[in-house]
Amino acid sequence: MSRIGKQFFFYVLLPLIIGYFIYFFFRPDYWFVQLIDKREPIVTIHELSLIERIFIFSGSDYCWAFSFSSALFIWEGTQHQRFRFLPVIVLITLVGSEFIQHLLKSSFTWDWWDVVAALLAFCLSLVLIRRNYEKK
Amino acid sequence: MKKNKHSILLLPIIVLLYAALYIATSYDVPCEGDCEKVSKVGEVLRNSKSYVYGANRCTYLQGSDTLCIYVQDTTGIDWNHLADTTCLIAQENGLLQQKIFVIKNSTFPNDTVARKICP
Numbered sequence: 001m002s003r004i005g006k007q008f009f010f011y012v013l014l015p016l017i018i019g020y021f022i023y024f025f026f027r028p029d030y031w032f033v034q035l036i037d038k039r040e041p042i043v044t045i046h047e048l049s050l051i052e053r054i055f056i057f058s059g060s061d062y063c064w065a066f067s068f069s070s071a072l073f074i075w076e077g078t079q080h081q082r083f084r085f086l087p088v089i090v091l092i093t094l095v096g097s098e099f100i101q102h103l104l105k106s107s108f109t110w111d112w113w114d115v116v117a118a119l120l121a122f123c124l125s126l127v128l129i130r131r132n133y134e135k136k
Numbered sequence: 137m138k139k140n141k142h143s144i145l146l147l148p149i150i151v152l153l154y155a156a157l158y159i160a161t162s163y164d165v166p167c168e169g170d171c172e173k174v175s176k177v178g179e180v181l182r183n184s185k186s187y188v189y190g191a192n193r194c195t196y197l198q199g200s201d202t203l204c205i206y207v208q209d210t211t212g213i214d215w216n217h218l219a220d221t222t223c224l225i226a227q228e229n230g231l232l233q234q235k236i237f238v239i240k241n242s243t244f245p246n247d248t249v250a251r252k253i254c255p
Binding site: 019023 | 143144146147150154157158160161
């Protein structure tokens with residue numbers, strides 16, 4: 001497998017698969033899981049510790065943010081030029097996508113841990129992928 | 137140059153794909169109809185009884201007539217009375233002939249402490 005292929009699998013595809021499994025196993029009440037499998041949740045919210053809650057409710061956001069950042073940074077790596085402002089745009093998109101939920105509370109779910117998860121995902125993706133390109 | 141032109145097209149595709157995933161995973165389906173009624177039952181119970189966590193349909197199958205009332209493991213509570221009260225609240229909210237299950241969910245497997253079929 002080529003370097004790009006490996007990066008695509010580990011940094012883009014795998015996080016999406018993990019994120020989907022978090023929904024599939026722990027949040028089956030979500031409409032897109034219900035399309036495939038109608039069943040009861042394995043856990044109830046009241047039984048969960050803080051760490052478990054963060055994993056279940058922000059883990060999938062982390063995976064999405066990491067995969068999204070990585071996809072864009074890998075795409076940038078395939079170009080002949082660096083886009084200086086790409087990390088800023090990605091960061092604004094990630095944080096903005098969480099804050100817009102705060103403004104549209106009635107239709108979306110909002111959580112501070114989701115913002116933290118998005119920031120961590122962005123930083124990790126930036127270090128793992130973009131910094132690598134800069135070194136080369 | 138041709139290759140670069142094609143790969144630039146990937147950018148909007150990536151953005152659109154992730155936007156679709158974002159909407160799919162962030163959008164909370166509005167709680168209307170049956171969901172709203174069940175939610176009201178849970179809210180009334182929670183507000184009046186400190187040991188009640190909430191009420192849910194026991195199964196996500198459409199048209200379910202089951203109501204699971206999740207409670208804290210508390211001693212000295214008449215769980216059958218809670219089931220009766222739930223029946224009344226359910227009826228007030230338009231949920232008739234429901235099957236009530238009062239469940240202690242702090243134990244594994246969960247302990248069903250009362251069952252009742254509402255009139």
